Amino acid sequence: MAVDLSFLVVNTEQRELLVRGLDAIAAERAAIEATGLTTEVLVLDNASRDGSVGAARAHAAVDRVIVNDRRRGKAENDTLLLQRAAGRYGLLLNEDSELRPGATAALVEALDADPEAGAAGAQLLRPDGTWQPCAWRFPTPATALAGALFLHRRITVQSRGDRTRRVDWAQSAAMLVRTEAAAQIGWLDPMFFVYSDEVDFCKRLSLAGWHTLYVPSAEAIHHEQLSTGAVPERRIVELSRNRDRYMRKHHSRLAAWAVRWLTAYTYLVRSLVAVVVPGHDPRRYRRHVSATLRPDEGEGLREAAYERNKGGARL
Structure with missing residues (x-):
């Protein structure tokens, strides 16, 4: 009904x-x-x-x-x-x-x-x-x-x-x-x-x-x-991967490339600032930089789900 x-x-x-x-x-x-x-x-x-x-x-x-x-x-x-x-x-x-x-x-x-x-x-x-x-x-x-x-x-x-x-x-x-x-x-x-x-x-x-x-x-x-939960590494990978997937789906290769580099630059600046600003983790920002530039590398939440479904690591 x-x-x-x-x-x-x-x-x-x-x-x-x-x-x-x-x-x-x-x-x-x-x-x-x-x-x-x-x-x-x-x-x-x-x-x-x-x-x-x-x-x-x-x-x-x-x-x-x-x-x-x-x-x-x-x-x-x-x-x-x-x-x-x-x-x-x-x-x-x-x-x-x-x-x-x-x-x-x-x-x-x-x-x-x-x-x-x-x-x-x-x-x-x-x-x-x-x-x-x-x-x-x-x-x-x-x-x-x-x-x-x-x-x-x-x-x-x-x-x-x-x-x-x-x-x-x-x-x-x-x-x-x-x-x-x-x-x-x-x-x-x-x-x-x-x-x-x-x-x-x-x-x-x-x-x-x-x-x-x-x-x-x-x-x-x-x-x-x-x-904000567990497995921040995999969340960073998944975030970067799908940002790039969206760009490649709806925009040109050049546009996707530009977004990668501009976003990586933003995270790089934040990582440098985080060195001197309390409460921020520069390592996490640096991981965003690498994941943004290489979105097809690493294991994200999708892979974590596969592992969990096979009886391996839990999310």
Whole structure:
């Protein structure tokens, strides 16, 4: 049966954060249904071993739990949820995203008011409540140059202001998607295991005549487990790999080459500054430099998932 809104959560080994996020969804669901809209809640567990499946099945807000028997990438998991969803809108959420009161209603209102919008991203908050950048211009040599000149916050970041506005792309940690638009462009590209998947998704929406919105009145706390958790080496490799994959998919070889070198230069400068600035690790910035210049080398999160699926290293 068709519904108005599907809450769609992907969880990977984060039971406590998952339950916290589902509690927030329960409150949002009650508020949305009080307006007459119908909803459902789907959770996809990405082959967790920490009791997440049982916690999801036991939660009163959850209608259906999909269990992966193998660890899969974010784009593939988000696509599966969107395909299984009965809602005309699907609210993609990470397990580490916690909706603030009224966020869902604000996102729905934004898409209802703009029939040409294919997606709408919430304003993400750090756990301390401060805003974090969550919408940007599409990556190009120009945005890479802005980064090299340390003008990215002024030129590239688009999540600013207190009004709903068009942006190039928004982070998918809390993104409402028009399922009709997602189906039209062939969902998310599974070649992006994680990182740049939503950039490519929003780019293809744009090429198909849709656009993406940034909705500052919709807020969600983002605990950033994926970006700050374990295995930083593999995360750096995956980030660099998929940045380059996006450029090669949507731009020329020359443009991809320019972005590599400008981005590497930016990280090199940061590594030098980190030597004298407390709280920064110059070695990590240097690893970004090498991974950016050689994106096809090293093992990323995709390889870590393969190892885990074979019974080896865990993510």
